[in-house]
Amino acid sequence: MSCSLKDIAEDLKLSKTTVSWVLSGNGNRRNISIETQELVKKRAREMNYEPNLLAKSLSKGITHTLGLIIPSISDLFYAQIAKAIELEAWKNNFSVIFCSSESDPQKEFDLIRMLKQKQVDGLIIAPTKKNDNQIKQLIVEKYPFVLFDRYYPNLNTNYVIINNEESAYNVVKRVIAEGRRKIAIITTNSYLLLMKMRYNGYKKALEEAGIKVDENLLIEVNVTDYENELNKVLYELLSHYPDIDGFFFTTHILAIETIKYLYKHFDNVTKRFGFACMHEEPLLHVLAPNLKIARMPVQEIGQMAASILIEEITMKQEGIIKESEKVGIVLKSTIIE
Known part of the structure; x- marks a missing residue:
């Protein structure tokens, strides 16, 4: 059981101030004898004294x-x-x-x-x-x-x-280089500036390649319930646009759930679809070896x-x-x- 400065002082019949000066490293400056300092330190160890670091920190303002x-x-x-x-x-x-x-x-x-x-x-x-x-x-x-x-x-x-727009542009551009022309974007929290920048990078890559940006291929899900929402929106998306041949994911969590869904409903997933994603997740390398990733410098x-x-x-x-x-x-x- 820990003890207080008062306990040590009473045990050694010294003042609490003297004990405090010694244990705070100010014994020499306060002209306390070496013998007394050693006695206080020895007794503090024996009595399992532990300083109140919070109180000490607050007294110093940090x-x-x-x-x-x-x-x-x-x-x-x-x-x-x-x-x-x-x-x-x-x-x-x-x-x-x-x-x-x-x-x-x-x-x-x-x-x-x-x-x-x-x-x-x-x-x-x-x-x-x-x-x-x-x-x-x-x-x-x-x-x-x-x-x-x-x-x-x-x-x-x-x-x-990070350079969100440039990163998104670079990965989408690589999917386009594979010959993919109808690339959907799966995103969340579009009110965030970083998500807007990632969309801008996606859009820039398409426009640069002469591909018309189709707002119907922009799918947003609620981040708090994305697993359940994705099943529904992906079914509707792929039913209306069966010729989709690529996906860009603004976050890795959306990539994992989407690719898992595709494996359940399609054959030859990695040949049929190209993939681009922001941030790396080890599972993605297994699910989609052809995935283009913007690895974040975490x-x-x-x-x-x-x-x-x-x-x-x-x-x-x-x-x-x-x-x-x-x-x-x-x-x-x-x-x-």
Whole structure:
């Protein structure tokens, strides 16, 4: 059982202040004898003393804790980034509190408030983007935070994203190069800027190849119930347009479910259809070896998001505030064929 400074002081018949100075490393500066310092440290070990790190941190104005809010911890993309963030934080003596918003703006709002109440030093957020009021409030409060995967181009914030439009263009272009002419796009959360950019990349690749963009081939499903919705919309899509010969998926989770559906209803799936997808998932290589993938630099995204935030926290601790000098990073994906 752990003990307190008071317990040690009473046991050694010393003042609580003396014990505190010794255990905080200030014994020499306070002219406490070496013998007394050794005695206090020895007794603290024997009594299983453990310092209250939270109280100590709060007294210094820093807890060495980061808050991370992502749409879903079960999504491999976000799980990989979370791991990279934790590793970078650990290298810098920070720990991370993980939270999942489930793409719910109200839950995201509540999580931001909760993490601030827990005195985290800063936040890393993949925002729902349905409401920017909370982000604006963080800016007003000069609260350290970094956005990743999604960002607000009209707000002056730190962010780390990828080249969404260029990545989508590059993978769709490769499917077209296989001779595919009727390529459907399966997407979700079209209100998100990154999804709009991925659609623009898809559209640009088609137009460049002289293929008319058919809005009837744009299918959007609700991310919270995409597995059930996809069966219905794919049946309707392929019934009306049986000559579809390719698919572009704006996220890997849609790719997996769609390709599984195709295997249930068609023969020679990888010969009949060409596929392009944003982000890599190991299962996809098995389901569709011909899949063109824009591989996200998840390690870099996580590492940079954490390092940008930690640097801002450090500058704030040192009294250096540079409101106009926010960091915006756009990373490139790698095309896998």
